[in-house]
Amino acid sequence: MNQIVRRAVIGAALAVLASTSGLVTSAWGAAGKPRVAIETDKGTIVVELEDKKAPITAANFLSYVDRHRFDGGQFFRANRAKGAPGAGSIQGQPKPYSRRAPPIAHESTLKTGLKHTAGAISMGRDAPGSATADFFICASAQPYLDAKPGKSDAAQGYAVFGKVVQGMDVVKKILAGRTDGATDVPSMKGQILNPPVKIISMKRL
Template identity: 50%
Template sequence: MKRRVFLGGAAAAVAAPVLAQAQAPGPVRVRLDTADGPIVLELYPDKAPITAGNFLRYVDEKRFDGATFYRASKVPNAPEFGLVQGGVQNDPARVLKPIAHEPTTKTGLSHTNGAISMGRTSPGTATSDFFICVGDMTYMDADPKQPGDNLGFAAFGKVVEGMEMVQKILAAPTSPTAGEGVMKGEMLAQPVKIVTARRLPA
């Protein structure tokens, strides 16, 4: 006959924080070594566990090694602001299954300067490709007051070192004819290689 074990009093008080720590890990830092220099990200799996966890899987399985930053989308009349996009671009040998969407209304994060977020078409289609904001772009946050697809994009961290590298990528020349749809004219003439992507020690 199996014995049932019940935690009470001091034992329960000790167990609760341990469980909370296991379910809500703190920030995780990742270093992207690019051909132009390093970019250090701080990810928030406690706030965006699905999205941050997906990105970390690409890192841990070295799927981002050899990927590129391939897009620089500049704000009209203010080209120092915009976003840079990178990832494996649906390479069948690297891409993983799409993940569930985590809107900013759920995570509490926002698309402010340096935020990293997932590219997508409809909600629930994000895979590997991500973007980094240069300047505040809070219009990319979820907004339930807006009609249609109002779930925004899934922010899950921010740049903590190397923002000058991101700005350099944004300023790089683009091809006027490459790309389709909203990306036309925004594809980098010379994509910037992500040499390695690795977790940093806690």
Template identity: 50%
Template sequence: MSSSTLPRRSLILGAGLVLTAPQLALAQGAKPRVTMKTAQGTIVIELEDQKAPLTSANFLRYVDAKAYDGGQFFRAARSDWAPTEGTIVAQPPATARPFPPIRHESTTLTGLSHTHGTISLGRFAPGTATNTFFICLGDQSFLDARPDQPGDNLGYAAFGKVVSGLPTAQKILAQPTGGETKFADQKDQWLKTPVIIETLRRV
């Protein structure tokens, strides 16, 4: 996923605990949150499990399997026009076996957009996404689906937003790049020293 070159294109009640109806509705309606501890700081993300249920469930499946522990942010694609904006891309460690790919949840279906702080699922062709994700710094609406455009115009599957720790995400974006990559269109975007994800857990 490149912000500059690609087309527009996942109720536990305690024993004996009784909740009133309004309290129960609130508990059921709360959006799931995850806390990601990295070598650069902590990021808290809230998932849009009602608007993007398939993608949110897929992400939580990896979280619950602790698949992201020891993973890394390996890429920082800074915008040419605004170096403090762009995307940071992360993946589990190479030893983590991916679950089967999921169906693509386009932003035209979810109503979400790649605004500042959005978390989204990386992919190649639609329907190939597994466990690589990215966080947007600054509005990146060109990553939304654009049905009026030719080619692969389905965009990426946004599924949540950073609610705490954006300065940590900014620090990751600012890390030195120029690391080795086999993708020509990602030259000077891979981090020289990847930022390790220590843990990623539900809140």
């Protein structure tokens, strides 16, 4: 009798485990996309990466995450849209003097189908194909950053590679920060966070 009871208990436990495991697998399989938690001194932002639509850019970002290059980094810029409170983007970078990998190929939004909607995470760059690790998060839709037909640098737009799935309130909080920091770049005057927002860590979920 004890043996039968024991088997029943073990069987029930295995059934629960299988059921729970199945739910987790099913939930993860439904999304099938890597997520990264960006812990800052203003709160945590969770981004989901489009590793199928923008594989080069997503893999590059994850390589910096996995090597802890963003730990100790910062959000240093808040580019607010004039006359539109809460609109704009915030820009982040690895910790100072962090070694950077070679620039990656540009993944145009015309090819990926991704857009600079509210919550989009995208790569900072100079010329197309020069992006390394700097990234920005859109606090609002910024369609002018999407690629457009044409061969000019501006027409190539920026490379979106994911979106915020948690923590848009933190993005907005960072965007609203004081921005009278010093800069040698005229176009960034009035956009440098003072003080910058610390990136405590980034890790996969």
